[in-house]
Amino acid sequence: xxxxxxxxxxxxxxxxxxxxxxxxxxxxxxxxxxxxxxxxxxxxxxxxxxxxxxxxxxxxxxxxxxxxxxxxxxxxxxxxxxxxxxxxxxxxxxxxxxxxxxxxxxxxxxxxxxxxxxxxxxxxxxxxxxxxxxxxxxxxxxxxxxxxxxxxxxxxxxxxxxxxxxxxxxxxxxxxxxxxxxxxxxxxxxxxxxxxxxxxxxxxxxxxxxxxxxxxxxxxxxxxxxxxxxxxxxxxxxxxxxxxxxxxxxxxxxxxxxxxxxxxxxxxxxxxxxxxxxxxxxxxxxxxxxxxxxxxxxxxxxxxxxxxxxxxxxxxxxxxx
Amino acid sequence: xxxxxxxxxxxxxxxxxxxxxxxxxxxxxxxxxxxxxxxxxxxxxxxxxxxxxxxxxxxxxxxxxxxxxxxxxxxxxxxxxxxxxxxxxxxxxxxxxxxxxxxxxxxxxxxxxxxxxxxxxxxxxxxxxxxxxxxxxxxxxxxxxxxxxxxxxxxxxxxxxxxxxxxxxxxxxxxxxxxxxxxxxxxxxxxxxxxxxxxxxxxxxxxxxxxxxxxxxxxxxxxxxxxxxxxxxxxxxxxxxxxxxxxxxxxxxxxxxxxxxxxxxxxxxxxxxxxxxxxxxxxxxxxxxxxxxxxxxxxxxxxxxxxxxxxxxxxxxxxxxxxxxxxxxxxxxxxxxxxxxxxxxxxxxxxxxxxxxxxxxx
Numbered sequence: 001x002x003x004x005x006x007x008x009x010x011x012x013x014x015x016x017x018x019x020x021x022x023x024x025x026x027x028x029x030x031x032x033x034x035x036x037x038x039x040x041x042x043x044x045x046x047x048x049x050x051x052x053x054x055x056x057x058x059x060x061x062x063x064x065x066x067x068x069x070x071x072x073x074x075x076x077x078x079x080x081x082x083x084x085x086x087x088x089x090x091x092x093x094x095x096x097x098x099x100x101x102x103x104x105x106x107x108x109x110x111x112x113x114x115x116x117x118x119x120x121x122x123x124x125x126x127x128x129x130x131x132x133x134x135x136x137x138x139x140x141x142x143x144x145x146x147x148x149x150x151x152x153x154x155x156x157x158x159x160x161x162x163x164x165x166x167x168x169x170x171x172x173x174x175x176x177x178x179x180x181x182x183x184x185x186x187x188x189x190x191x192x193x194x195x196x197x198x199x200x201x202x203x204x205x206x207x208x209x210x211x212x213x214x215x216x217x218x219x220x221x222x223x224x225x226x227x228x229x230x231x232x233x234x235x236x237x238x239x240x241x242x243x244x245x246x247x248x249x250x251x252x253x254x255x256x257x258x259x260x261x262x263x264x265x266x267x268x269x270x271x272x273x274x275x276x277x278x279x280x281x282x283x284x285x286x287x288x289x290x291x292x293x294x295x296x297x298x299x300x301x302x303x304x305x306x307x308x309x310x311x312x313x314x315x316x317x318x319x320x321x
Numbered sequence: 322x323x324x325x326x327x328x329x330x331x332x333x334x335x336x337x338x339x340x341x342x343x344x345x346x347x348x349x350x351x352x353x354x355x356x357x358x359x360x361x362x363x364x365x366x367x368x369x370x371x372x373x374x375x376x377x378x379x380x381x382x383x384x385x386x387x388x389x390x391x392x393x394x395x396x397x398x399x400x401x402x403x404x405x406x407x408x409x410x411x412x413x414x415x416x417x418x419x420x421x422x423x424x425x426x427x428x429x430x431x432x433x434x435x436x437x438x439x440x441x442x443x444x445x446x447x448x449x450x451x452x453x454x455x456x457x458x459x460x461x462x463x464x465x466x467x468x469x470x471x472x473x474x475x476x477x478x479x480x481x482x483x484x485x486x487x488x489x490x491x492x493x494x495x496x497x498x499x500x501x502x503x504x505x506x507x508x509x510x511x512x513x514x515x516x517x518x519x520x521x522x523x524x525x526x527x528x529x530x531x532x533x534x535x536x537x538x539x540x541x542x543x544x545x546x547x548x549x550x551x552x553x554x555x556x557x558x559x560x561x562x563x564x565x566x567x568x569x570x571x572x573x574x575x576x577x578x579x580x581x582x583x584x585x586x587x588x589x590x591x592x593x594x595x596x597x598x599x600x601x602x603x604x605x606x607x608x609x610x611x612x613x614x615x616x617x618x619x620x621x622x623x624x625x626x627x628x629x630x631x632x633x634x635x636x637x638x639x640x641x642x643x644x645x646x647x648x649x650x651x652x653x654x655x656x657x658x659x660x661x662x663x664x665x666x667x668x669x670x671x672x673x674x675x676x677x678x679x680x681x682x683x
Contacts, residue, residue, distance in 0.1 A: 203679070206645025207582055235638035235675030236645070239578040242547060268679040276575035283546025283576070313575030317543070317630040 026250035037068040039259025058298040071102035127170035162193030168205030178216035186220035203233030227251035237272035257299035258311025273312030379621025402656035411442035428455040465505040469512035502533030508545030518556030526560040543573025547583040567613035577634035585610040619661035620673025635674030
């Protein structure tokens with residue numbers, strides 16, 4: 001390149017090519033599997049406890065390092081997760097695998113701890129309206145609730161992962177300012193969350209808005225503490241994830257078989273499928289530790305039980321040859 | 322959780338949401354040069370030409386035979402959407418491709434909108450002559466980077482197919498008819514597996530040298546990923562100017578948009594180094610990534626090599642992404658979605674476009 005620049009001096013005035021051109025991707029990506037929680041929570045049919053346990057066990061065998069197991073919310077709000085204690089106590093805990101659970105408040109945290117949880121997650125949002133509609137309080141009030149969880153978690157040496165919803169758009173507010181996402185992320189990180197997962201809750205984001213948002217957040221939270229949680233409602237998930245990887249993000253959330261529709265657009269898809277994500281990462285030479293064939297088996301299993309078609313294109317292409 | 326959550330009732334409707342945010346609808350204005358440069362993904366073209374292959378590549382791979390009137394109506398609707406290139410039909414023997422048996426009628430009866438081109442496939446000289454007689458003003462030829470695929474698909478070797486195409490391009494040149502060249506299996510072959518980038522470059526070069534103005538590189542079975550896309554493009558760009566390249570990604574493994582994103586960001590420095598010196602720096606204008614993308618409305622056309630799997634990437638989803646990147650396409654996404662809705666209703670099938678699924682569902 002230096003020789004080219006000498007020979008062609010006008011090269012210096014070119015618009016800078018993104019680091020994508022230099023092919024700088026992380027060598028390793030940690031996949032956070034959210035199928036058993038985020039995925040199943042958004043499925044219409046209630047899944048029997050034993051099936052949930054079998055699914056998580058199958059996922060544990062694939063090499064996934066993190067599997068979000070369940071959610072300690074009131075069964076009144078989320079009947080699908082009513083068996084949270086039984087699930088957490090019934091699954092095989094593979095060495096080297098984390099099984100975080102959602103804890104929206106102190107009560108949920110205490111129940112989770114009692115059930116043997118070793119890691120928890122809390123869910124914030126970058127949109128006031130979404131927070132109001134979802135958990136009936138303002139962002140500020142929700143952060144106060146979380147700080148109670150953080151205190152308790154710190155006292156028990158339990159790591160806490162923070163989620164920020166609506167980072168690329170909100171079903172009520174529409175466009176979300178990157179600065180707002182950065183602000184909420186910073187607050188949750190400062191509170192003690194070891195990782196912040198940035199969620200494109202309604203999947204409206206595109207590579208451009210992803211880059212804009214990440215640029216803002218990266219000013220406030222270290223890159224190593226960031227994850228992306230892209231929804232595929234508009235088919236943009238892998239492209240958005242690719243951009244995040246190009247910017248150095250190395251933690252990606254996904255859901256086996258793309259479980260979990262989008263509650264805001266009937267019939268539309270939600271989570272990106274872990275199989276499709278792994279396919280892309282392996283094709284890029286990025287190490288994930290995940291065995292794709294085993295993962296696909298887990299996907300086939302849960303889809304059979306749910307009597308639904310997989311949302312994973314890799315699975316669709318591979319199973320019927 | 323079978324009922325629609327009450328939250329849904331208070332949501333902005335998707336049409337409202339997206340129109341307001343300019344994520345879809347009117348073609349995006351090019352980003353202002355002062356609008357926070359650090360936020361722009363650099364190295365992107367300002368304009369991407371979309372080549373709509375739904376009526377040909379899409380319908381050809383649909384099981385149901387589509388009535389001629391429906392095909393014509395589809396093409397007419399697409400013409401009104403702002404697309405500048407719509408592949409209308411294929412002049413192949415109806416024995417091989419019954420779906421395209423009505424090629425002459427389609428070609429004669431479609432509305433020819435000014436500024437829109439309607440290329441047709443012509444696998445050989447005979448097809449070419451029929452196409453011209455039917456009023457075609459642009460044609461395409463289909464090569465492959467895999468010997469096995471070439472043999473299985475058109476029953477001859479790559480070299481033999483090149484000879485056939487040369488007959489077409491020669492006649493085309495005499496009549497001032499532009500020819501577009503396709504290279505199938507650019508990122509993998511259903512029979513041979515891995516395809517080396519040098520082979521793709523070699524076939525592309527042959528097609529380009531014989532006079533094809535543009536080479537569309539097809540990931541025929543959709544197995545490619547951003548890594549293999551980049552390697553393949555780097556090899557091809559050594560032989561062919563970037564401005565003459567297009568990508569034709571299949572979404573069989575869900576990789577199409579990620580692959581397209583990679584293609585439109587590809588490092589164009591390499592291509593500059595192949596140009597003769599001295600030259601005006603104005604040529605840099607269009608040197609930022611691949612600027613032509615093939616897609617099919619509603620993601621029409623499955624993959625004949627994997628039963629039940631998807632094929633072409635959906636035009637709606639591509640435009641959504643490009644609009645979000647601030648890249649101009651000239652295409653009205655709403656109108657494409659309407660055309661997609663029309664053809665899916667006619668075919669009694671669900672759309673493969675996620676944008677359409679999300680937008681029409683509420």
